[in-house]
Amino acid sequence: MKHIIPFVLLILLAKGLSAQNSTDIFEACRAGDLATVKALQNINADTLNSVDYKGYTPLILAVYNDQPEVVAYLLTQKVNTDAQDQSGNTALMGAVFKGYQQHVKILLENGTSVDQQNYNAATALTFAATFGGPEIVKLLLEHNANVNIKDARGYTAIDHAKMQGNTAVVEVFDAYIGNKNSTDGKK
Known part of the structure; x- marks a missing residue:
């Protein structure tokens, strides 16, 4: 039993850090904070294709918030460009809606x-x-x-x-x- 408790605590800590990283990736993409995006990717490679509670991906948020450097970086990392949010909208639809031709x-x-x-x-x-x-x-x-x-x-x-x-x-x-x-x- 002594060995199980530290193991369970380690799992819970890892899950907490993972959830924090996912939240941070979305804020970093909204704000255009490329350094944080890269740092979070180094911690968890899957973070660039993560999805928030509304179905938004880092790419959708970077596009919608007009963050060209982050968008360009995410595309070099081969993120899913066709991911859909909870309404089925994609990054392309967001770019069109906002009028972001680039x-x-x-x-x-x-x-x-x-x-x-x-x-x-x-x-x-x-x-x-x-x-x-x-x-x-x-x-x-x-x-x-x-x-x-x-x-x-x-x-x-x-x-x-x-x-x-x-x-x-x-x-x-x-x-x-x-x-x-x-x-x-x-x-």
Whole structure:
């Protein structure tokens, strides 16, 4: 029995430190504290793909809080770029929602799924059509975002742009569809 008590205490201490490290990684990513991110990774290599109580990953938080150095570092560490929070939203969707074109670009360049859907079946293109500007829509289309995906209510990204009265985005879609139809018709 004497030997079991120290062993149990050691396990509980390790679990407490692990929980503290996970909490710290999220704060470090929010704040753009790259030194702390690296230090926590050295303590626990799995910390970079950890998930908080809302389903946020370090990458989702770094993107959403516009921390380009931390985002770039996390991507060099091959974190899961398609991880979803409790609503099914990804880092790419967060970048689009916030209008962070540089994050959209780097995420796409690092293999993020452009057509991943959240739990309402919306894609990053849906977010861009609703909240974003024409440049982000163009960037997503350049990475082959599917304009025909419908959300849970049956609307495409183009429908969302029209409902929002976002004429600049509608014009981007019209030009893209026009160009695609003219190149598809050629043999």
